[in-house]
Amino acid sequence: MSSDISYTTEEIAKMLKISKLTVYDLIKKGELPSYRVGKQMRVDAADLEAYKQRAKGIKPSSQPAPAADRPLQHSAASVNGIRPIVVTGQDIGLDILVKHMEKNISGIRPLRAYVGSLDSLISMYRGESDIVSTHLLDGDTGEYNIPYIRKLLVGSSYMVVNLLSRQAGFYVQKGNPLGLAGWQDLSHPGLRLMNREKGSGARILLDEQLRLHGISPRQLAGYELEQTNHIGVAAKVASGEADVGVGIEKAAAIVGQLDFIPLIEERYDLVMLKTADNIPWIQALLDILRSEEFRRELQMIAGYDLSRTGEVLFET
Structure with a gap:
């Protein structure tokens, strides 16, 4: 039965021929109801089919109502007042950070998207992600990240914070x-x-x-x-x-x-947009980055320089 079938974000991205970050954006907006199994997000087949029907302008009576027509507690964007936060990047330090976020920051649900640095910044420009990680070298200046961030996020209010080197x-x-x-x-x-x-x-x-x-x-x-x-x-x-x-x-x-x-x-940095919705959890995230507990856990991984972890490197 279709009610017994569910899909991962990767499977949905392949079926719809869109990026995983676009799938996460749909989850953030409540257009694709989701739930977590361990570290993995899943979407039921019925909810995916309902989304596809709505995208075609069809609203069969047998399908669930659009997210906008449902009670708030059924929206993926606001289940019990919990807001999904998309965190992009591939370093294991991010997985550790997300674990600490889940433990110490109320009102959010981190979603991990394993994509590269430039695609991460582009996804932030498009409004598809909330915390992006980047390690992009500008060969002309020898500087990491900030030259790219300034070009891509023109007109945005944001903060760049070091995670590690x-x-x-x-x-x-x-x-x-x-x-x-x-x-x-x-x-x-x-x-x-x-x-x-x-x-x-x-x-x-x-x-x-x-x-x-x-x-x-x-x-x-x-x-x-x-x-x-x-x-x-x-x-x-x-x-x-x-x-x-x-x-x-x-x-x-x-x-x-x-x-x-x-x-x-x-230098491996984090970028966060300073929007009204984000301000409540940004300070809590900075507190985690600067905490002894978080740094001790990162120090167990060989090859990391944590001398600037939690330092605000650039802010608009």
């Missing part, structure tokens, strides 16, 4: 047989690369370094081959399918059987 560099095969030591070595003939997807911080870091060193992407075999996370890139290098990939130190430690060449310390 971490080492980024090359994944290379065990023993570094090709002797790769710096960005200029990407010009070596025949080098096989495993890349990240467009919009990810690692992809932008690579593209900026190629530009600064005068290396054409066409010189790199495999430039068009993409993985959607650091672990995927590291695994391809460890298996011998690629000679090099760009990513963070933590993934190399998880995958093993490869070496990591640190090249740059990247």
Whole structure:
């Protein structure tokens, strides 16, 4: 029976041919009623079908009423006064942060969206997310994040806060047989690369370094081959399918059987819009970032620099 069927946000995104962030936006607005099973959000098939019918302008009597016509307690955006908060990014530090948010901030329900840095900022511009994480290098200034944020969020009131810093560099095969030591070595003939997807911080870091060193992407075999996370890139290098990939130190430690060449310390920041709806929980979030309990938990993860965690770096 359809009443026994439910879908994950990923499955809905594929069925409707939209991004996961758009699915989260529909959940935030109450247009797709949802519930949580462990860490996973699910939507019943009947509620998905009702949404599709409403989108077509059809309102069959056998389908649930639109969210706007239901009592507030049935709206996903206001179940018992709880507001969904979409948190984007892929670092494990964000999962730890969300756990502390659930424990310490009342009136919200964090939803994790695992997307890259540039797509995260674009989703905030579109109003689809509430807390975005970003690690985007501007090659011309050598500065992380703020140049991109200022360009994308023109006219918005926002705050940029540091979550952590971490080492980024090359994944290379065990023993570094090709002797790769710096960005200029990407010009070596025949080098096989495993890349990240467009919009990810690692992809932008690579593209900026190629530009600064005068290396054409066409010189790199495999430039068009993409993985959607650091672990995927590291695994391809460890298996011998690629000679090099760009990513963070933590993934190399998880995958093993490869070496990591640190090249740059990247700043991993959070961006929050300072809207009337967000102000009540922003200070509580800052308190979490600056708490000893949160910092102790992050310190257990190797490779993190927490010297600026919780520091407001830029504010409009």
